[in-house]
Amino acid sequence: MFINYEHENHVYNVTVERREKYFFITYDNTEYRVEAEEIKPGHLKIKLGDRILKSVITEGEKEKYVFVEGDVFYVKNVELTGTKKTKKEGEGSLNSPISGKVVKVEVKVGDKVSKGDVLMVIEAMKMEYLIRAPDNGKITKINFNENDQIEIGQTTVEMKKS
């Protein structure tokens, strides 16, 4: 999952991956492995090495409020690219979640695919991302070839739901 946080006119690009109670967060070329749980709604207890962070997060109309160690930050989740896209699609859709390089195209036009099949592999920030079919369907267009540069939000392939 790729997220951009805006805070006081700065944007922070973060990737986070979850495996049960473990989270792998990459920011500014550093990976943080933390153990975390939501102990009650909005209350997080995060174990980062030997430290225990406690944080409370609530969502306002436009912003998130983050309480951490006595400080409060107002942060917005933002999209970085100018590409218009339906926000509802979100990650896991056919749009690239990150700006990077296409390292593999697993399908061709006309292929029938099943939900969950890998369609394209994108590499960015030393990590690789899988674009999967959100539904069963048929590939109608492929917008990028291997080694192409792709920007966040651009559509990787197009498909028709069956």
Added chain:
Amino acid sequence: MFINYEHENHVYNVTVERREKYFFITYDNTEYRVEAEEIKPGHLKIKLGDRILKSVITEGEKEKYVFVEGDVFYVKNVELTGTKKTKKEGEGSLNSPISGKVVKVEVKVGDKVSKGDVLMVIEAMKMEYLIRAPDNGKITKINFNENDQIEIGQTTVEMKKS
């Protein structure tokens, strides 16, 4: 509105009528006029003459918990009559909300009625209750005549929704 509360094997028959923030509660042949509001969920502030009652009520699976002036009571809402009826209908349906005497029948079989029309008037405990049409429709049967005794839960008239 007619309600039966069960507490420690006793049943308390109460009628309550509401007019905005005023409530008229009749129990044991006494009418109490109170001003009340729910100041936050489950928290009631009730003005009874010069006294201010504060009460907190929550609903458990089967019971209601009533906190009032430091005491807690466990109370069930119960139906008194043996007459089987769909609980969902509730008051305001075509069933009599109270045992009493039919003092007026306002319709006859075949009459077309509109939602809210008065169909029958029942008198009980020195008060009169209106049975109103829950929907637009046509009267198909009338179960009671004027001066008949009617029991709580019995069907006053029958109608076909149009």
Added chain:
Amino acid sequence: MMLTKVLVANRGEIAVRIIRACQEMGINTVAVYSEVDKEAPHVQIADETINLGDPTPIASYLNIPKIIESAQKIGADAIHPGYGFLAENPDFAQSCEDVGIKFIGPNPKVISLMGDKIAAKKTMKNAGVPVIPGYSGEKQDISSLVKEGKKIGFPLLVKAAAGGGGKGMRIAHSEDILEESIESAKRESKSAFGNDTVFLEKYLEKPRHIEFQILGDEYGNVIHLFERECSIQRRHQKIIEESPSPVMDVKLRKKMGEAAIKAAEAVGYTNAGTVEFMVDGDLNFYFMEMNTRLQVEHPVTELTTGIDLAKWQLKIADGKELSIKQNQIMQRGHAIECRIYAEDPANGFLPSVGTLQKVEPPRGPNIRDDSGIYTGMKITPYYDPMLSKLIVNAENRDECINKIIWALSRYVILGVKTNISFLIKVLDHMEFRKGNITTHFIDNYFKDWISSKKGLPIEAIIALSVYDSIHSRTEEVVRYKESDPHSPWKHVGRWRMGVEI
């Protein structure tokens, strides 16, 4: 601070209390919990947590090897046992010591000695601390017993060595009936237990349970923090504690305080402890036992002395010297604690289990709520049914009683039955208000007390009706009023008058 990480081997309000004290002092905390407690408050607030599994105490909170192993694995350098569970288990304290983990409490030998009630009394007697005069010797012939009895004085309790349940027990109020009492006790004991050995002990009239809080450091300094009056007990369970004791005066306080320090010094006591005394109607006092842990009722001492006992436990365990001297401790105002239990006063005070539908403690200045509960929490039958301790302080006893009644009346706990209304009745009793309390108080005045069998009061009926009326989704049955052109109902929305029909 040398201590960096403390494992709290307990649950409920005391675990919460200790975890907060640690966190304030910058010490990391580890909560342990059993399966049913995984969302309990102490687990939520701790920095790290360890699941002990099975909810039966023996498999979790009493499981010494598992707790020791957990503490080692997570790198805790000390264990706080709270009260109950393993708090007064010398083997646990020893096991901690064996693996180099600091046990926050006195050393295992002291725990062990004070755990043996007879040995404890002997030690105290030798140290010059008054214990209840008695005879438990081998000479069992009537004339020897009569002689011993006269030495002890009257009233005198004659009790079967093998006794129980009041069998083989006699109170001799004067010398005249002593011989007769001994003989009859022996007969009854013989027939009930097949053994006619009897003990003699001074019988205390109007007995009060008054205890002194002690703090001792590891350099031989011991102070006391005055008394707590804990006479209000139901089936030997304290339910209301207060400080100061309404019976105490400056002279008695001084004497008892000195005796308490002597008791602690006699065994080289370290950390927080409590010396329990019985006080009779003539204000004679006798050592009963010493509790080698933080007491449930420690907050009344904290509020009247301004001293934080939980923090001092940590400081002492950390090797700090007691910086407070006896003459610097000021006792001020009055504090009362009530223990709120999940139990049903209408049903023999049986524990009540269920889900807490709503928990709203009273708030305000000088109101302290040491609790381990929250809305939505399940109360299980596995552990002690204490939900919370409500403690208030005020300028004097009268105001304190009024204040805690006020606060209890506003303590909303819905979903399980509680003893709150019972507590209010006890506090509001004229004899309680006068301070005329003994350990027999509940038996004397509330023996057959049953929560209102008067049924549902009109206040509850009104509240329910209003609630149901507000929350009713069905159309209201409207009132049909007699035709009155001046009726206020005429122009009021849904309300209709008879004439309109």
Added chain:
Amino acid sequence: MMLTKVLVANRGEIAVRIIRACQEMGINTVAVYSEVDKEAPHVQIADETINLGDPTPIASYLNIPKIIESAQKIGADAIHPGYGFLAENPDFAQSCEDVGIKFIGPNPKVISLMGDKIAAKKTMKNAGVPVIPGYSGEKQDISSLVKEGKKIGFPLLVKAAAGGGGKGMRIAHSEDILEESIESAKRESKSAFGNDTVFLEKYLEKPRHIEFQILGDEYGNVIHLFERECSIQRRHQKIIEESPSPVMDVKLRKKMGEAAIKAAEAVGYTNAGTVEFMVDGDLNFYFMEMNTRLQVEHPVTELTTGIDLAKWQLKIADGKELSIKQNQIMQRGHAIECRIYAEDPANGFLPSVGTLQKVEPPRGPNIRDDSGIYTGMKITPYYDPMLSKLIVNAENRDECINKIIWALSRYVILGVKTNISFLIKVLDHMEFRKGNITTHFIDNYFKDWISSKKGLPIEAIIALSVYDSIHSRTEEVVRYKESDPHSPWKHVGRWRMGVEI
């Protein structure tokens, strides 16, 4: 109690505080509120409520005729004004008196006299209470002024009578430069204001604001409840108050306490009041003014003396005699109060409005939260932006500072910006910890302080990422790992390895 129903002519935390005190004493309460406050905490807890309408203060909380009329209509026999709003308005106190409603405070004449700062100082000087030495006479020739200046002593403040903004102001540190300073101040004043009249006043170096709490009954008994140190101010607004003052010793406390009582007695003061002094670096003290009401910072006195000021206000108004004597009052431990404001430290401390998304005060022994807020409440721009007062007490100042920092760090208020992080920085400042505080403290150390411009710390980024990850409803983009047969990801559910593709 003669008082049976008290109307509280205020809002926010102080209204809540007073209503609770009344209720504890069995007095019925009436809350008044403006339209925007209809769901405010003081309205929720009061027994009866009166809507004053328009939220502008002048139309509601400052509307004397409306409040008096409401009180009469609802049958209140007394009005408590809280602080701010009408608390020190002699016309309001007089209006209450006129209609036979007890105003809970001193009589209108005292309020009026103490409201006139020059008349107040004159009264105090005549009564023998020290006021800042100065000369504001008519003789304006240099030699007369030099003579007067020498009488006052050094350092000496020369200030333009017409002055402002530091213009026409000089500090003469010694006699040598006095004449020169007067001449230059006069020149500057003449050119800036067209008037060269100057005043002389002793210049206080390292000034502290220290005030004494007073209670007086209606029978001439007056006691003081020791001091509060209120030097930490931002733009003349107190933000951190404590008791005892770190600069106080037994002798100074005795002298200042006696002066405070003398000040109160000089005007026949009744009910709760505060005598404010300035204290210089040499511990000379001077009367500044008297506040004829309960202060915002009264809780630090309550916690260190154990005396409930709000209740005593009611008792005194009810005609009770002060039963506490001066020598019975014990000052014990240390208490600190922090005022939590809805303001944005990153934006010039401008008030911050909005909806409180989450309010979770810290809880625990010796933590008092006097607040008038709750989750979901809207903070409007109509009133003072104070959200809450957090007050803690501990055995000594060091522990108290640590404790309040700990508690502030756990005070969750989301939805509006607050000064909490600023308060923590001030409390944690080395000079604050040493007790080296003056009224210039914030200017000296935090003049250009701006809340972290360092951006989002990694802790916040991690917390946000975890939150979004947990709450994401979309499928996760899974990680594509290099082929490694020993990878732990191989068998983990959704996780897939490159080789599988």
